[in-house]
Amino acid sequence: MTFHTILPLEIVLDGIDDPKRMRRTVEIRTGGMLLEVEPVGDGCGRIVRLLDCPLDAYLDPALNPGNLIRMQP
Known part of the structure; x- marks a missing residue:
């Protein structure tokens, strides 16, 4: 994979370890x-990303990364 950025490498890799x-x-x-x-906490979770879903799920605002959802036990 190639990663192009104008940021210095020290900033990009800061805290990787x-x-x-x-x-x-x-x-x-x-x-x-x-x-x-x-x-x-309290049975809630913050969406990081969608892994396996129908394509129209990406258009659902309730499933945007960063949104909180109730996690089923």
């Missing part, structure tokens, strides 16, 4: 879709 900065995510299946979600 720091495990504390790595997000802890889980994959959940809801409504027939597979989502990568970052748990935030």
Whole structure:
């Protein structure tokens, strides 16, 4: 993969080896879709990305990355 940027390499790779900065995510299946979600507490999670879903799901504002959803146990 080629990555083109005007940023210095030190900024791009800053913290790449720091495990504390790595997000802890889980994959959940809801409504027939597979989502990568970052748990935030109280049974809620923040959507990181859609992994396996129909194409029209990308147009649903409720499934935008960063939105909170209820995580089923």
